[in-house]
Amino acid sequence: MRLQNGFTKIELMIGGSVTEFDKITPQTYIDMNKEFEEDGTMVRIEVPTQEQIDKWKQWKVPDMHERTAPTPDMVQDMWDAIGGRPCKH
Numbered sequence: 001m002r003l004q005n006g007f008t009k010i011e012l013m014i015g016g017s018v019t020e021f022d023k024i025t026p027q028t029y030i031d032m033n034k035e036f037e038e039d040g041t042m043v044r045i046e047v048p049t050q051e052q053i054d055k056w057k058q059w060k061v062p063d064m065h066e067r068t069a070p071t072p073d074m075v076q077d078m079w080d081a082i083g084g085r086p087c088k089h
Contacts, residue, residue: 024053 029047036043048056079085 021057024057026050026053 026047026049029045033044033047036045
């Protein structure tokens with residue numbers, strides 16, 4: 001058993017692996033709500049259907065790896081803040 005991305009990963013004998021992420025079911029949410037109630041936490045989670053969970057697991061943002069804002073040149077910004085780079089003579 002290994003920890004990967006915050007989830008317990010279980011290596012299967014057939015060479016694949018299953019994470020806790022793969023095991024999320026409506027019962028997961030029911031159990032969380034029960035824990036919240038036992039701890040006195042005022043939070044409750046709406047219990048989704050298995051179909052809703054499966055749809056969420058398959059959802060991917062098409063542009064999730066594209067930059068939506070220009071990358072700043074922080075070094076140049078610091079030089080600009082103090083009046084520019086010193087001249088080399």
